[in-house]
Amino acid sequence: MPAALPSIVTGIRISAALALVVCVTAEYFVGTQGIGHYMQDHGAAYRLPELYAAAALTGLLGLAIDVALRSSERRVLFWVGEERARRR
16 A cells, blocks of 8 residues: 555546546536636636636646645655655
8 A cells, every 4th residue: 555655646636637627617618606607707708807817716726736735745655755865
């Protein structure tokens, strides 16, 4: 289990990014609330500053999720970096 855990955590990070993309896309097409619906409404009304702000918000949300998962990965998988440090 300790050897497989780094790969599992990497899979979780990748799936979190994909989940965000899928959720915003689903909201864009069929949602009644959320960032995707907000983007669809403002795109249809040609309110581009609000549309770009929603896209930037989605990017920042993805970045925050990735930073949180990386931080927890460093705390939980403290032994992973030791092998790299010994090679240098």
